[in-house]
Amino acid sequence: MATPAPANDPFQSADGDELRALPSNVEAEAAFLGAVLIDNRILEEIGAQLKPEHFFADVHGRVYERILTLMDRKAVVTPVTLKPYFESDEGLKELGGTAYLARLTADGQGLLNPRELAEQIYDLALLRELISVGRGLVAGAMDTSESVSPMAQVEQAESRLYEVAEGAQTGNEAQSFTAATxxxxxxxxxxxxxxxxxxxxxxxxxxxxxxxxxxxxxxxxxxxxxxxxxxxxxxxxxxxxxxxxxxxxxxxxxxxxxxxxxxxxxxxxxxxxxxxxxxxxxxxxxxxxxxxxxxxxxxxxxxxxxxxxxxxxxxxxxxxxxxxxxxxxxxxxxxxxxxxxxxxxxxxxxxxxxxxxxxxxxxxxxxxxxxxxxxxxxxxxxxxxxxxxxxxxxxxxxxxxxxxxxxxxxxxxxxxxxxxMVWFVFREDYYVAAREPKRPTEADDAKTHEAHGAWAAEMERVYGLAELIVAKQRHGATGKVRLRFEPRITRFSDLAEDAQAASSYD
Structure with a gap:
């Protein structure tokens, strides 16, 4: 015997049927499409935020997609120019066939507020997407198999929610040069x-x-x-x-x-x-x-x-x-x-x-x-x-x-x-230290003492110096910056001005 769903389940009623229809306004979609078919310039004014997948009625989404395609070809879109593309469309036949395209333009109500209609269609699509994310979250949370990580599900849900929000935020039109300035x-x-x-x-x-x-x-x-x-x-x-x-x-x-x-x-x-x-x-x-x-x-x-x-x-x-x-x-x-x-x-x-x-x-x-x-x-x-x-x-x-x-x-x-930007850190003293010759003793010859003395002099010259090599920079020139490095406390700092001035580096 199936366990009845709790009274506060937002997705199902006790018999498993959906408690309410998904958020939509098919009449608003029809009015908006009618307005666009009467005046194609409306699409240029409202921008490209609205996409075919945002329409609840599949047939409306297909009509809108064909409108966009024809407009990309610089064609004038009317019920007459749309007719050849929908004569065999099964979904449109259920609404009365191609005559439905003409009915969309019958009253012209959408011309009064096309922007508000587009915003409502888009907002309702976002709500449906949120419901989809919520259902996925509930379904995932009900899976108690050992392979499922609750924290991974939380991160996945957060990522999905951010994608929904990101879609809402990135649908903006191109900003004017004045705003960018x-x-x-x-x-x-x-x-x-x-x-x-x-x-x-x-x-x-x-x-x-x-x-x-x-x-x-x-x-x-x-x-x-x-x-x-x-x-x-x-x-x-x-x-x-x-x-x-x-x-x-x-x-x-x-x-x-x-x-x-x-x-x-x-x-x-x-x-x-x-x-x-x-x-x-x-x-x-x-x-x-x-x-x-x-x-x-x-x-x-x-x-x-x-x-x-x-x-x-x-x-x-x-x-x-x-x-x-x-x-x-x-x-x-x-x-x-x-x-x-x-x-x-x-x-x-x-x-x-x-x-x-x-x-x-x-x-x-x-x-x-x-x-x-x-x-x-x-x-x-x-x-x-x-x-x-x-x-x-x-x-x-x-x-x-x-x-x-x-x-x-x-x-x-x-x-x-x-x-x-790409930066490289380079410390010459790291490589010089690795080349240290044998430490001389009193019994060693002058050549051994000389070799170690030359190494010690070179080590003294480079010790504590570092280079930050700016190998790529979109905002300016590349080059090198000399820095001081204190290995005892692992700290980089600016080189003294006199040392910078004496340097031949870029």
Missing amino acids: RVAIAAIEKALNSGGHIAGKTTGLSSVNEKVGGLHDSDLIILAGRPGMGKTSLATNIAFNAADRLRRDLADGIDAAKSVGAGTVFFSLEMSADQLATRILAEQSGISSEALRMGRISREDFKQLSRASQTLAELPLYIDDTPALTISALRTRARRLKRRNPEIGLIVVDYLQLLQGTGRTEGRVNEISEISRGLKTLAKELAVPVIALSQLSRAVESRDDKRPMLSDLRESGSIEQDAD
Whole structure:
């Protein structure tokens, strides 16, 4: 015996029949089609938001689709020109055949308010889509098999709901050049007020800001490097700097919209949240992360650490260390965080190759392409810069000059294609240190002492120096920025002005 549905079931009555018809207004659809057949210019005025699938009556959707096709061919669409296409349409025969097309234009009521009719048809279609999502959610929740993950269902439902909302938001008409200019002028004014260097979010590094103009909304920035170069450290530094700038600006009464700082989400697929927090604590307290992990700190160090942690507690910095995220799950989590915390203006992903695709593509190259496109789409959806860390191929190690090139990006050329900026981190001291010759003893000859002395001199010249190579930039020129790197506390900072001036780098 079947269990009766609860009285508050929104989809079914006790006997299993639908409690109510799906939201629709077939009369409004007929009136709108009649208005368009009388005056084809109506479609030009209301824009292209309305599509054939938004009509509840299938036959109305087919008529509207044919109207759009004929108008694309510059033809005048009337019941007469439509007639040859629907003489064998079974759905139209049930309504009286091709004579129904003429009846659509009989009263011309739709000419009074075609825009309102189009909006109503579209809104009702959205409601039906919401009902479809709800039914799918209910059906999925009723499946109690072991293979079903409730959290995966939640993320899938969130993703579906966002797709519905995204469809409503992206149906806008093309904006005028005047409107686009106003946005551009506002960005230029923001750069002017920041001192003439930053048009986007700050990296906290003046030399980098001057080179790239800050981190621009909707941009995908790929930060790549070989293991040991410090790409995670640089990303962590930038995440902290942006969040700390927003914290200080808010404390000074500056509105978040006018701040060059940003709340930051750090998706750490490689390191745990506490490991990342230890790094940031080390950077800000000046105590090495190794000493923090081992507990080799003095009472004074602990006091300094406590002061740093109090400051960090107020940071608008959010860490998600969920492993093995899919690109769709990451986008869902980012949207959710942005919705709950509107001050979020920067997303960092460490790192791209640890993300997984949706499983709909074959081969790792196609999967990486899907992931890079998904990250770029996320940047545009939320209108925030996204920094994605990436590995480099081993081809770098086989060259005499270890500086990376765009061709070294691992597994997919689409990473370079989708990125608005590509940065490489390079530290020469890493490779020089690996070439250390045998340490001489008193018994060794002069040649051995000389070789080690030459190495020590070279190591002294390059120690603590790093390069940020801007290999691609849609907004400006490429080139190199020299930075100071403190390996003890994994912190990047601007190089002293005299060192910059003495440098021959671009």
